[in-house]
Amino acid sequence: MPTNAFWSTDNIVSIERQREQAGLSRPMRPKEIAAAPISVDGLRLEIQFVTGLIKSRSCRSSFLDESFFGEPGWDILLDLYLAHLNQTKLTIGSIGIDAKTPQTTVLRWLDRLEKNNQIERMSDPFDKRRTYIALKEDLADQMHAWCAQEMMKALR
Numbered sequence: 001m002p003t004n005a006f007w008s009t010d011n012i013v014s015i016e017r018q019r020e021q022a023g024l025s026r027p028m029r030p031k032e033i034a035a036a037p038i039s040v041d042g043l044r045l046e047i048q049f050v051t052g053l054i055k056s057r058s059c060r061s062s063f064l065d066e067s068f069f070g071e072p073g074w075d076i077l078l079d080l081y082l083a084h085l086n087q088t089k090l091t092i093g094s095i096g097i098d099a100k101t102p103q104t105t106v107l108r109w110l111d112r113l114e115k116n117n118q119i120e121r122m123s124d125p126f127d128k129r130r131t132y133i134a135l136k137e138d139l140a141d142q143m144h145a146w147c148a149q150e151m152m153k154a155l156r
Helices: 014-021 030-035 040-062 072-086 103-115 137-155
Strands: 119-123 131-135
Touching: 040 072, 040 137, 072 103, 072 131, 072 137, 103 119, 131 137
Parallel strands: none
Antiparallel strands: 119 131
């Protein structure tokens, strides 16, 4: 586990404290977690967490048969969320490379995400052949909430 100021008890349980202060017996909802302030260290840690997930998912096939794993939608969401955290743009062709997801599968999942109004496509103003994909804020908030929850679980 990295030693980082973010891992201090005061910082890591801030979301739990907010939940308790609000008198909630249920877990916080994604919008509530997303509204919680995040420090620079917290952002770095979340980027490391998502990057680690992507790397661990892509190296699984070194140990196990690839046919065991079939979650291209999740791999695509992780790619898009990491780009969101890094404030970078992803082209359609760059999504799913780490997970070795076939481009036709990527396109099918992007169509599904777009129909659900969870991503947006943006044309490159300088190269009309290129299209960028980004998560909509609601989905980014949900991904952030999931990451915060998973990082807190790791500490328990």
